Amino acid sequence: MSSVVYRPLVDGEESLFDSLPDLLPLRQISYAEGLAGGGFHPSRTWVALRDGRVVGRAAWVLPPGAAGGPWLERFDLIDTPRVGASLLSAAHEALGGPRPYYPALPAGWHTSPSVVSAIAPALVAAESAGLVPHGERLRLRWTPGVADDRPAADPSVRPASGPAEIDELVDRIVTPDVLTGSETARAVAALDLARQPRPWLTGEATAWHVAHGGDEPLGLLGTAGQACWPMLGYLGVLPGPRSTTARAALIGAALTVLVGDGAEEVVADADADRSDVLADLKRAGFRPVRARLTFEPAGA
Known part of the structure; x- marks a missing residue:
């Protein structure tokens, strides 16, 4: 199997993030909107590239003026959990250590086989990279x-x-x-x-x-x-x-x-x-x- 490159984005290649389609049907701001608002930044956005193709992406958000540190808001993976864990570990080293991860999922995701299979590699990767699950919360409207x-x-x-x-x-x-x-x-x-x-x-x-x-x-x-x-x-x-x-x-x-x-x-x-x-x-x-x-x- 070909090797994987892990690295942050640089200015001018923001579209690389969107080259991997969203894996879940969710109402959320786009990466471009996050960049425009200042929460996302290329230096806090990492990708895993296999043969030049994005197989994993992770974006940490930190709103302007925030008193705390960044948290992992977007993490998508179409490769193995091992690749995802390596991506997070490389980014954690650059960010000064592991950061909280708040994955958003559709309501009722437990009973949707397609959603479970789409998110499972990322959740396993997060635990392998030293992140510990602490529960689930629902947003109701x-x-x-x-x-x-x-x-x-x-x-x-x-x-x-x-x-x-x-x-x-x-x-x-x-x-x-x-x-x-x-x-x-x-x-x-x-x-x-x-x-x-x-x-x-x-x-x-x-x-x-x-x-x-x-x-x-x-x-x-x-x-x-x-x-x-x-x-x-x-x-x-x-x-x-x-x-x-x-x-x-x-x-x-x-x-x-x-x-x-x-x-x-x-x-x-x-x-x-x-x-x-x-x-x-x-x-x-x-x-x-x-x-x-x-x-x-x-x-x-």
């Missing part, structure tokens, strides 16, 4: 056409009284239900969205809601209306028999506010193993549109 059963606004939900109440509830909520864009918050601003949502969810379109039973708070939700899409940015409920009721009420209140501000779609990210959270989101009209796996460097 609400649109008016699927929201006929959206919860009505609930009087048990009110606006948060201010930053002190938000921070106090965040401290009490051990495991939030929804953290939308947590990977981006970590990489761009070095923020843990589960513990520091308020510095990330800022701007005039941000609204925080508290579910309560009498004088007792039951949960907290923060929205964002001026990000990539209107979103449920943070949602967490306190343990107890009314947690499901509080979650549904918060989702309904947030949708009412966002739609009132003109949102035509709203997104939310939740862990794939949180069946209770996913059920409440689906009852409100959210539908899965994408899965995202998380790989972290060993020891991270």
Whole structure:
């Protein structure tokens, strides 16, 4: 078998990345759009070439002004996992070490043999290159056409009284239900969205809601209306028999506010193993549109 060359792109040969067709049907920005926005760069884009043909490609993204380091956003492989691992290892050495990898996959990918076979070599290669899987999260999207059963606004939900109440509830909520864009918050601003949502969810379109039973708070939700899409940015409920009721009420209140501000779609990210959270989101009209796996460097 012929040898493989591993190297980064140089200015002027950006089209080499697109010479390998996309392997998965996904709604995502193109490599050209990423270059124009400054997130992608030829020096952080590596290819594996066999006889001059691209058989593997990897692109790390780092938005302008980001406080964190780059993460692997695009990794496609039509050769063996060994070739993919060698590509990542060569790039890791140049980048100063392994970086997180967040592969995006179509919703329901587990049950699609064609998707599984397309992504399997890259996932095996990532582990061989020292990246450890840390779970799966789903992105769900609400649109008016699927929201006929959206919860009505609930009087048990009110606006948060201010930053002190938000921070106090965040401290009490051990495991939030929804953290939308947590990977981006970590990489761009070095923020843990589960513990520091308020510095990330800022701007005039941000609204925080508290579910309560009498004088007792039951949960907290923060929205964002001026990000990539209107979103449920943070949602967490306190343990107890009314947690499901509080979650549904918060989702309904947030949708009412966002739609009132003109949102035509709203997104939310939740862990794939949180069946209770996913059920409440689906009852409100959210539908899965994408899965995202998380790989972290060993020891991270």
